[in-house]
Amino acid sequence: MSHGVAWQIGGTAGEGLETAGELFAQALASAGQQPTTGRDFPSRIRGGDTTYTVRLTPGGHLAPAAFTDIALAFNATVLPRMAARLAPDGLLLTDDGIEGGTPFPFTQLAADAGDKRSKNMVALGASAALLRAPTEPLRRLIVQRFQAKGEDVAQRNVDAFEAGHALATERFGPRHQLPDARTDRAHFLSGNQAFSLGALDAGCRTAAAYPITPASDILEFLTPRLASIGGTAVQMEDEMAALGVCIGAGFAGQRAVTATSGPGLSLMSEMIGLAEATETPVVIADCQRPGPSTGMPTKHGQEDVLAMCHGGHGEAVRIVLAPTDATDAHRTAVQAFDLADRFHCPVLVALDQQLSLMKQTVGALDARPAPHAPRPSGPATDAWSGSFAPYGDSGAAPEAKGRPGEPAGMHLANSTEHGPNGLTTEDPAVRTAMVQRRLDRLAAIPAATTDAVVVEGDGATALLSFGSTVGACREAAERNDGLRTVAVRLLHPFPTDAVDAALDGVDRVIIVEANATGQFETLLRANLPIHDRIVSVRRFDGNPITSDEILEAA
Amino acid sequence: MTERTWKDLQGKDPIWCPGCGDFAVLRAMQNAVVAEGLAPHDVVTVTGIGCSGTLTSSMRTYGYHAVHGRSLPVATGIKLASPDSTVLVAGGDGDGYGIGLGHFMHAARRNVDLCYVVMDNQVYGLTKGQTSPTTDPEMTTKASPLGPMANPVNPLELAMAAGASFIAQGFSGQAKQLTELVRAGIRHPGFAVINIQSPCVTYNHLNTYEWFREHVEDVTHDPADEAAAWAVVHDRSKVPTGIIRQVERPVFGGRARPDDSDGKDWAKPFEVRA
Numbered sequence: 001m002s003h004g005v006a007w008q009i010g011g012t013a014g015e016g017l018e019t020a021g022e023l024f025a026q027a028l029a030s031a032g033q034q035p036t037t038g039r040d041f042p043s044r045i046r047g048g049d050t051t052y053t054v055r056l057t058p059g060g061h062l063a064p065a066a067f068t069d070i071a072l073a074f075n076a077t078v079l080p081r082m083a084a085r086l087a088p089d090g091l092l093l094t095d096d097g098i099e100g101g102t103p104f105p106f107t108q109l110a111a112d113a114g115d116k117r118s119k120n121m122v123a124l125g126a127s128a129a130l131l132r133a134p135t136e137p138l139r140r141l142i143v144q145r146f147q148a149k150g151e152d153v154a155q156r157n158v159d160a161f162e163a164g165h166a167l168a169t170e171r172f173g174p175r176h177q178l179p180d181a182r183t184d185r186a187h188f189l190s191g192n193q194a195f196s197l198g199a200l201d202a203g204c205r206t207a208a209a210y211p212i213t214p215a216s217d218i219l220e221f222l223t224p225r226l227a228s229i230g231g232t233a234v235q236m237e238d239e240m241a242a243l244g245v246c247i248g249a250g251f252a253g254q255r256a257v258t259a260t261s262g263p264g265l266s267l268m269s270e271m272i273g274l275a276e277a278t279e280t281p282v283v284i285a286d287c288q289r290p291g292p293s294t295g296m297p298t299k300h301g302q303e304d305v306l307a308m309c310h311g312g313h314g315e316a317v318r319i320v321l322a323p324t325d326a327t328d329a330h331r332t333a334v335q336a337f338d339l340a341d342r343f344h345c346p347v348l349v350a351l352d353q354q355l356s357l358m359k360q361t362v363g364a365l366d367a368r369p370a371p372h373a374p375r376p377s378g379p380a381t382d383a384w385s386g387s388f389a390p391y392g393d394s395g396a397a398p399e400a401k402g403r404p405g406e407p408a409g410m411h412l413a414n415s416t417e418h419g420p421n422g423l424t425t426e427d428p429a430v431r432t433a434m435v436q437r438r439l440d441r442l443a444a445i446p447a448a449t450t451d452a453v454v455v456e457g458d459g460a461t462a463l464l465s466f467g468s469t470v471g472a473c474r475e476a477a478e479r480n481d482g483l484r485t486v487a488v489r490l491l492h493p494f495p496t497d498a499v500d501a502a503l504d505g506v507d508r509v510i511i512v513e514a515n516a517t518g519q520f521e522t523l524l525r526a527n528l529p530i531h532d533r534i535v536s537v538r539r540f541d542g543n544p545i546t547s548d549e550i551l552e553a554a
Numbered sequence: 555m556t557e558r559t560w561k562d563l564q565g566k567d568p569i570w571c572p573g574c575g576d577f578a579v580l581r582a583m584q585n586a587v588v589a590e591g592l593a594p595h596d597v598v599t600v601t602g603i604g605c606s607g608t609l610t611s612s613m614r615t616y617g618y619h620a621v622h623g624r625s626l627p628v629a630t631g632i633k634l635a636s637p638d639s640t641v642l643v644a645g646g647d648g649d650g651y652g653i654g655l656g657h658f659m660h661a662a663r664r665n666v667d668l669c670y671v672v673m674d675n676q677v678y679g680l681t682k683g684q685t686s687p688t689t690d691p692e693m694t695t696k697a698s699p700l701g702p703m704a705n706p707v708n709p710l711e712l713a714m715a716a717g718a719s720f721i722a723q724g725f726s727g728q729a730k731q732l733t734e735l736v737r738a739g740i741r742h743p744g745f746a747v748i749n750i751q752s753p754c755v756t757y758n759h760l761n762t763y764e765w766f767r768e769h770v771e772d773v774t775h776d777p778a779d780e781a782a783a784w785a786v787v788h789d790r791s792k793v794p795t796g797i798i799r800q801v802e803r804p805v806f807g808g809r810a811r812p813d814d815s816d817g818k819d820w821a822k823p824f825e826v827r828a
Contacts, residue, residue, distance in 0.1 A: 029826040187824040197820045205813065206635055225820065230811030232634045237660040241627035244620070244657075248600075248631020251618055252639070256631065274621045274628075365821045380595065384565045384614045404616045404632065404639040407595045412565075412610055412617035415603075423566055423611055 003479055003547060004057030005131065005176050006065035009123055010082045011074025013041060013050040016120035021052030022359075023145060024124055025188065027137040029361050032182040034060025036360040036471075040543075043213070043297045049078040058179050059478045062325050062360050062471035066548035069176060070130050072123045073101060091175060093126065095119070104171075109163040118160035125164025132174035135165065187362040191355035191468070192259075194326040194362060195285055196221040198333025199257050202369040204283070205231035206256035208245035210238050210264060213297040214356045215287040218259035239264035243271040243284065250275070250282045251413055253372070253403035255337050259285040262295065262304050269312035272346050276316035278413035279391070279398060281340035281373070283333070285349045287356040288467075290542050299542030300353040302467055305519035308348045309492035317343065317441050320492040322350040324454070324470035327362045329355065332489070334367040339449065341373040343441060344398040350491060352514065354544040355468035374400045376409035383411040383421045392420030395440030442493045452490035453498040459484040461554055462503055465512040466491060466520055468544065473512055475547035476554065483554060488520075496527045509533045510553055516540040560584035563594060565614040570605060575726030575752030575763075576673050580612055582724075582732035583642060583671065587615070589733065590640075590740055597640045600629040602654060605679040605754075606646035606672075615642075623654030626661040629668050634807045640669070640740055647674040651687040651707050662716035662745050664806045669739040670747045674709060675754035676761050683757035690760050709749045710787035710798060720746035721783070721799040725770050726753060727763050731795060738797060744805045751793060769793040777801075 007024070009017050018039070025035040038053035055065050067087035073079045073094045083100060086092050094101030096108055104126060106119040113122075121142060128135050139158055146154040189197075196218050199207070207226060209219040223233040232249075236242040239260050246256035260268065265286050275282050286308055290301035308320045319339050323332035329351065336347040381388035381402075390411040393399040402409025412422045417434065419425045446452055456474065459482040463473035470487040477483040486502045488495070503509065509530050513520040518536055525531060537553045539545045563584040570576050587597055597615035601607040603622035610617035616639070620628045629643045650658050650672045661668065676693070678684040685695050685702040688709065694701050713721045720742040724732045732750065739746035751770070753763050771792045775782035777800040786794045 026826050186827050187821055188826045189824040193824065197824075200815070200818075200820050203815075206631065208631070225818075229815040229818065230813055232807065234630075234634070234806075236627065237656055240624055241630075241657055241660070244624050244627025245631035245634065247620075248618070248628040248633075249635035250631075251628070252598075252632045252635035254635035256635070270621055271624065274624070278618070361826070362824075382594075382614065402595070402616075404598045404636045405596055407593070410595045410614075410616055412619060414610070414617075414619045415621055416619060424608070 003065070003475065004055055004179055006053060006055045006068045007127055007131065008051055008053045008068045008071045008082060008085070010049065010051035010071070010078040013048050014046055015074050016117065017050055017052045019145070020120035020124050021054055023138065023141045024127060025054045025359060027141050028054070028056060028133060029188040030137045031134045033178060034183050034185060034361045036060060036062050037358050038064045039357060041298050049075070051078065051082065056179050057475060059475060060183065060185070060361055061475040061478070062354060062358060062468050063475050064544050064546055066546040070127060072127065073098060074106065074119065091130065091172070106164070109167065110160045113159040113163055114156040118157050121157045121160035122164035125161040126168035129165045129168035130172060130175045131178060132176070133178065183361060185361035185363045187365065188359055189326055189362060190357055190359045191323070191326045191329040191351055192218050192287065192357065193221060194329040194365070195333045195349065195351065197365060198330035198367060199283070199337070200225055201365070201367065202255060202334040202337035203372070204255040204257050204337060206246060206249035206254050207233040207258070208236050208242040208256070209258050209260065210236055210242050212261045212264050214289060214353045215259040215261050215285065218285060239267040240271050243268045243282070246282045247271065247275050247280050250280045251278070255372070257283045257285065259287065261287045261289050262291045263293070265304055265307055265311065272318065273312045273314055273316070274415050275346040276318055277415045279344040280413060281344055282346045283336045283340055283349065284346060285351055288350065288352040290540065296542045300514060300544045301540065301542065302352050302469065302514040303519065304350070305491060305515070306522065308350055309523065315435070317345040317438050318492065319343065319345060319347040319445060320350055320490070321347060322466040322489055322491050323355070324467065324487050324489070325355065326360050330362070330365045331367040334369050335450065338370045342448070343445060344373070350467055352467045375406060376400050376402055378408050380407035381409060383423065386421065389420040390422050391418060391434070395437035396444040398441070445493050446490060446495040446498065449490045449495065452495035453502050454487040454489060455484065455502045457484040458505070460506055461508040461510060462486050462506040463510050463512060463550060464488070464524065469512050469514055472545045472547045472550055476550040479547060480551055480554060491523065494523055494527045499524070500528060503528070503530065507533060508535060510535045510537055510550065512537040512545060512550055514539055514545060558588050560588055563587055563614045564612065566611045568612045569608050571756050573755040574605070575675060575754070576605060576609065578726040578729050578732060579644070579671060579673050579750050579752055580609055582729060582736050583613065583644070585733040586736035586740060589737055592640055596638070597642060598632050598636070600625045600632065600641065600643045602645050602649040604646040604649050606644055606649060609644045623649050623652070624657065625649065626654065626657040626668070626670065630661060630666045633666055633668060637807060643668055643670045645670070645672050647672065647676060647688045648678050648686045651709055651712070655687070659712065659716045662713055662718035662747065665719055665744040665803050666806045667743055668745055669736065670745065671736060672709065672747065672749045673752040674749050675752050675758055677754050677758045679754050679757055693758070693760050708787065713747050714784060714787055714799060718747050718799065719744040719801050719803045722746070722748045722797045723751070723793070723795050724748060725751045725766050725793070725795055727766060728770070728795065735797070742800065744803055766793060770795050772796045773798055
């Protein structure tokens with residue numbers, strides 16, 4: 001059984017598949033639908049088979065479809081994988097000369113319209129006919145897209161669209177009804193884009209990163225925007241340097257962000273410890289992908305949970321937040337900077353490939369940041385003279401520190417164990433007190449984190465998950481009344497009380513995550529006595545989990 | 555107000571061995587800050603790890619004691635976010651030319667406005683006497699009984715190759731010149747590297763004060779003359795001291811700009827409604 005409607009276009013990378021998919025999704029979004037997108041693409045620049053999927057479901061949750069209803073294939077090699085996903089009553093259109101589907105002359109109609117490269121627009125026209133999608137937004141978006149290349153190019157593409165629409169109407173007629181859901185969600189964007197917007201809204205003014213899939217577009221997004229407002233974006237020589245720049249900026253009182261993926265996170269682990277030891281606020285996005293090592297750079301996975309929460313040596317204060325969708329990625333970015341400033345520590349934001357790259361409709365992006373951390377004021381004080389103890393607080397509420405240029409609160413941020421004045425010490429009593437102080441801070445964080453856990457529904461079976469996998473859980477709950485969804489947005493320090501409360505009255509806990517060893521489940525088992533109630537749903541083939549897989553376990 | 559002296563910039567007493575070359579470097583940095591008329595809170599001192607890394611505890615300015623080899627990226631972030639601060643970076647030969655070599659080359663070519671002081675003693679001190687990237691091939695250690703089995707790096711050649719816009723070399727036995735070099739490095743707009751021959755009296759019995767006194771020679775060429783600078787750094791028979799290279803290049807970052815974010819609607823381009 002398929003849920004909602006799923007549409008897919010596939011062929012060779014470079015055939016305009018993403019253009020067609022994006023335009024289709026944007027047009028549907030502008031008509032009040034809540035499309036979500038899915039991309040399956042290889043780690044190479046040109047060539048290779050790729051697909052772009054657009055789903056329409058009542059809730060608009062980010063999750064892939066188990067089955068495709070309408071598929072359009074441009075080449076023979078991508079066909080088997082598209083056919084394997086086709087719903088029993090689905091329609092698979094194949095370009096002329098490709099065996100295995102219902103033939104449709106994409107290339108020929110495009111050539112007749114003036115340029116065979118416009119076959120993606122033919123496909124869009126045919127798709128609009130099959131789904132009875134409003135054509136006006138599509139025409140408008142096609143013109144917008146191509147008018148920079150000349151009126152004639154735009155017209156040729158519109159002509160190709162009309163030709164595809166006319167022939168599909170004639171041959172097949174409308175095959176599907178769009179979901180009724182009408183939404184006021186006014187934006188269409190990816191999690192990486194939403195996170196970046198959130199960083200800007202939070203007052204982040206420094207970004208530094210090293211290119212890595214699927215995180216690269218965060219720096220690319222921020223660079224021109226920061227440049228336009230007097231901020232700084234810099235591509236560094238490696239991930240250690242990227243985080244180093246952000247830590248330096250954080251020490252100087254500026255909100256700073258870096259973004260990376262698994263391999264970069266591994267390289268950053270020592271620098272994360274530096275930010276912890278020196279109590280420097282900084283925000284790090286980890287756009288997870290499958291590992292170990294290079295793994296599968298363009299595929300999906302949630303395999304960095306334990307590395308994010310515990311990676312690196314020693315024990316100190318860090319926060320790991322996990323947004324569930326694009327709207328939440330925006331809010332979480334703002335929350336991450338606020339928490340970093342409030343608790344003087346690094347905050348990691350766990351994104352994943354699906355959340356980072358796939359687009360969806362988003363409502364109001366109205367999260368507003370809290371003010372920056374306060375500074376000491378008054379006459380000159382400094383840590384060496386004993387007039388200022390930057391680390392002399394009790395832990396739960398860090399002492400306000402001076403910033404370079406400010407006479408009050410001058411101090412040393414010290415990676416070496418230090419006493420309340422920040423100066424190096426190996427005194428056992430002081431060391432013990434400083435460790436306890438950091439643990440006290442950790443303990444204060446869950447209660448101070450808004451929406452550390454988000455519960456929807458009250459069924460006795462709970463779908464417990466984090467990150468973009470929550471989308472599939474919410475979709476499963478939309479399809480089956482007896483389910484409760486529990487999204488854990490704070491992975492570290494673990495919000496034990498909130499999760500415990502969320503599981504009140506639950507007799508089965510289905511833990512859903514995109515890794516093989518149950519890293520998220522490990523956090524739960526370590527903190528809650530639920531061992532006898534757990535069912536595990538795990539997927540680690542590089543693709544996100546579907547609501548169908550979850551419903552099978554439920 | 556009484557005039558500031560180096561004592562106003564003295565933090566904790568250093569942990570270095572008596573006679574260590576690093577004392578002279580610390581004093582030169584303190585004297586340079588005083589001579590340049592900088593208030594301590596307008597200066598940030600950044601270090602990595604090793605004997606050199608402990609300098610931040612003794613330098614009463616804003617300080618950041620980072621991890622091994624990563625002082626330059628942190629200093630870069632500080633300078634970019636706080637362009638009006640003077641950012642001094644201090645390190646050793648292991649910190650800068652071993653574990654942190656990549657950052658050294660990139661900081662130099664990026665030309666961030668930093669003054670980078672390297673206390674080069676040709677040995678790892680704090681870990682008790684292992685070979686470093688600048689160790690003489692003749693020196694043997696516990697971990698390298700046959701010597702380093704590698705050519706020593708020449709920091710000045712590296713800096714030249716990376717296009718550093720200010721390159722100087724000093725010697726801890728020439729304190730007055732050291733202060734002048736650090737002052738010049740602070741004043742230089744862009745990345746200034748000052749390699750300082752700072753003898754380790756405990757673990758390096760080859761490159762001693764006496765050895766350096768026999769080998770140092772003040773340079774006399776025009777630092778703007780690239781070919782002359784190359785000739786000086788290629789000549790391994792001497793230890794050249796003074797400003798070896800100075801050239802104006804565009805500086806990364808620059809002055810602080812006012813935040814101009816008022817009224818920006820970042821989400822506007824992502825609206826899908828007609």
